[in-house]
Amino acid sequence: MTHAALEVTGLLGAVPGVVAAAGRATEVPVVPDAEQARGWLERELADPVYHEQPSLLQRLLDWLGRLFEGADGIPVGNVGTLLAVLGGIALLVLIAFLVTGPVRRNRRVAGTGTVLDSDDRRTAAELRAAADAAAARGDWDAAAADRFRAVVRALEERAVLDERPGRTAHEAVEAAGVRLPAHAVDLRAAGRLFDDVVYGERAASAADDAGLRELDARVAATRPTLPAGLAGVDA
Template identity: 35%
Template sequence: MAPTPEEGRSWLRRELADPDYHDLDLIERILRWIERTLSDGLPSADEVPWAQTVAAMVVFALILVGLGLLVSRARRSPRAARDRDGDVLTDEALSAAALRARAEAAYASGDHGAAVVDGFRALARRQVERGRLAEDPGLTAAEVAASLEREMSLEGRAGRAAELFNEVLYGDHPATREQAEGVLTLEQELAVAR
């Protein structure tokens, strides 16, 4: 004879009140189930042939080396690239005239970003050659602009050119033809200024 719904609920309540259901919390029960599943499914160390053990260790070592290489590449920040190539005055032994010529060639070929970068570097190098700026390989574009703005009446044009230099070089922003032309014009004006 089947129990009535009320009897079924009563039996279920009594069954669930049994202490066996309450000795482990849910997390412990899940962890024990995972432990049982893994211990039943994995062979013991003496059951695995030595060749498979060595192969597994080699694969594990290769994975670790690969992860190490990925992490080392990921840790290279834009700051590291800036330290190497981002300074206004680089280790290149180019004169202002050579940098200007390179900027003009980039401008003529339509590479306006390179024209901005080399144009601003030509501007800074020329000011070093003229004695307005100190030869400092770590000189930033903002420092160049601030020094020139203090010394000459440029109405913020050097500051805008420095910002553009940074945006193009560090932010990978494209430069327009007009922007490149503006940097080259400023460089030419400063070249002839007394």
Template identity: 40%
Template sequence: MGLASNAGFDVPVVPDAPDARDWLLEELSKPEYAAARPSLFDILSQRFFDWLLRLFQPGESVPLDWLPVAIVGLVVAGLIVALLIWGVPRVNRRSGAATGLFGDEDRRTAAELRRDAAAAASAGNWTLAVLEQFRALARGLSERTIVLVSPGTTAHDFSLRASGAFPPASDDLANAATIFDGVRYLGQQGTADDYERVRRLDARLQGESPRRHEAVDAEVPA
């Protein structure tokens, strides 16, 4: 009797299909199996490496899905080579002239501003002549890519930057900026002397070469 009962325990239990499925799902839900599942990163990485292997397998046709990647890679490589050879392109003169100038939208070139300043001076409108001549001074240095004049640049900001390129003219540049601010914002009337001082400064800087930027940076006090 005892032997029969012991033998009964040795007979393996064969579950039917529903029980087997339930047991499998229960087993796979354990934490150790969940930790072993591949993550989304693992799946994407495997697909990427499979794609690379397809490119180099002998006897296999080259997959067409590599063409967009190759085209983008060639474009990026071409841009890098162009930057290494020619450097970062500067803003051209015409695009720089189209920006704002001391709070006003002004697309005139330095030559046009100088002509307008001279016309205002001939008419005796010294206030307008001073404003136009200072704008011509700033636009001229901007066209020469010596001083960058952005829409938010003030007259004194411009004079400080220009002084770094033309140190001997720093006092005259500061005085010209003061004259411009007085006429433009404080309601002062321009005079023939004011106009002539700014005009002479503009003509002087047209004939001078700026100091190298490396020298300007080297002399900045710590």
């Protein structure tokens, strides 16, 4: 249906209301002349109810629903209609991406990425050296990532953590925080930083690397608490 036809249909739909309103006002059948009919129509269409519009997305969904009602809802030979349908679908996909994209990114950085791969056998000292080299060339993302890996590897070497390839940053800092309660808050912050830099969209800075370097030194100098049931056994 063309735009002009839609306008005519809308006007015809308003006519019963116009006539009814006129009938209520006069209490007798009225046959208006052209000028009177035009005035009644203008007053009726001035009612706010005719100007209430649903949201853009709802109108698009309603329109697509009408197009797909029945097998004959879309004239196959009408190229303009086909392009309009494809454009509408593309718009829906774009809206869905804009709405769900941030959700997917948040889930991705919520502690699901591993700290050390199964084939990464570097020692804590080697990871610290890699972080130093990255910092020297100004690659703060790589420096922060390897600095946090060094913290985790050092805890494994001290048997504070069991050596477990595939452990996430969240798992590492939660387990380490039990044995090192004085550093639990800082360890959690370091784990979030690692996830944000390696698996998210955050860029690390020199300050981030310096903070991780300082945390690594403090953790290395702290004697961990003993696990439950191992009183009297040195860590």
